[in-house]
Amino acid sequence: MLLRLLLIPLFTMSASGTKTEDGACQRHVSDCVAAAKDQARYDHYRIYNVQFDNVEQIELFQKLEEQSDSLTFIGHAREIGQKLSILVAAHRVADFADLLQTYKLQHRVLTYNFQEKIDRNMREVLPEDVDVDKYDWQHFFHLKTINGWMEHMAAKHPDRLSVLDMGSSTQGNPIKGIKLGSNPENKAIFIESGIHAREWIAPATATYIINELLNSKDKQVQNLAKNYNWFVFPCVNPDGYKYTFEHDRMWRKNRQLFGTCRGVDLNRNYPDHWNSTGSSSDPTRYDYAGPSAGSELETKRLIDFIRNNVAKEQIKTYISLHSYSQMLMFPYGYTKEHVSNYDDLQEFGKKAAAAIKAESGRDYVSGNLYETIYPSSGGSMDWAHAEAGIPIAYTFELRGPPDSQDLFILPAVEIQPTASEAFTAIRTIVEAAAEKGYYK
C-alpha cells in the first residue's frame, strides 16, 4: 500500500517513467495517472454489431446478456433481422468471436479499441473551473460549469431568464435548470436531459437550446422564445453525470447504493406501469428499475416539479433528450397500444424527421417508443403524458446512427450540428402542434 502511495507523485513528475517496479502499469504515463485515480478503462474493448437471423441466435444472446457483465448490450436481443451493438471486454474477445463463428452470426466489428474513443473525448472537456465566458458547443463541460453558465446567463438576462433548483440529488448535488420567459399567458415547454449520465450530447444540446432561445437572430426562434415559456433542466442525474467525468465514462444510472453495487436507471423508475417490461429488478443491471416505483430522490424531484407546475405554468410539451440512435419517439414505452393523440404525435414526429433531413441529411426515424427502439416501462415521458397529462411528449435519441462506432462517446465536433437538429425537431413539433390547437 505504501509503495502505491509513493508511486503516484513519481508518475506525475516523471516524463519517461512508464514502468512501475511491480510492472503493473507499462503504458503511457497519463494512463498510469488515470489508473491511479480509480478510473474505469476500456483498453482493447471492441464494439461488435451482430445480426440475428434465427430464434436460436436470439435465445443464445438473451442467455449471454444474463450471464455476463463483461458484455455491455446496447438494447436486448429480441427479433429476427434485428441488429444489435455489444461492447465486448478485452478478455472476452476470443470467446465472443468463437461464439459468433460457431453460431454463424452475421457481424461487423465497429471499433477495435474503445478506450481510444474515451481518451479523445476526455481531451474535449474543458477544466471544471474554466471561465463561464469560455462556454461553447465545441467542448464538453462538467456539471459545475454547466450550472455556472446558467447562473451567468441569468445574471446577463435578468428580465428573461431565471435559474431554478429542483432540490438536491442522492449525493447532494443541485438539480438546476432555467425558466425562460415570464408571460403568464404563455403555454410552457419542458425539456429534461442527462437522465442517463453517459449521454453527454444531451446536456450539451439542452444548453445549446437555451442559448439559441436567448440569442438567436432568427425571427422564428425569437417568436418561439417570446410566445412560450421554456423550462430546461440539462442534468437531471447530476451524480451520474459527475461520475462519468471522474470515474467511468460509461456510467448510466444514478449513484444510489445497494449493498455491493450502485445505481437505479432513473428512466425506468417513474411510477407508470413501473417495471412491467424492458427493465430489471437486479441492481447490478444497467436498466435496474429501483426497489419501488418512484423510489429515487432525482425521480421525486422531477415529479414534484411537474406536479407543482403543470397546471400553474400550463406545461403542454415534454421533451426528454437522450443518445444515441437518431429517433424521435412518443408514448408509450410500456405497451404498443396507441395513445389517444397517436395520429397527431405520429404526424408531428414525421414532420420533425423531415425537417432534420432537409437541414443536415441525417436520417431520424419517428414512432412510438415501444415499437421504434424497444419496449421499456417507467420512463419519464410515459409518466409525463399519462400521469401528468402533458399531451405533447417526446423522447429524442440524438446522434449517432444505430450502428455508431462511438456509442455514447460522440465527438465534440458533432455537438453543434446534433443540437441544431434537436432544436429544429422541437421547433417543428411545437409549430405543428400549435397549428392543431394544442396551445390554445
Ligand SMILES: [Zn+2]
Ligand atoms: Zn438514454
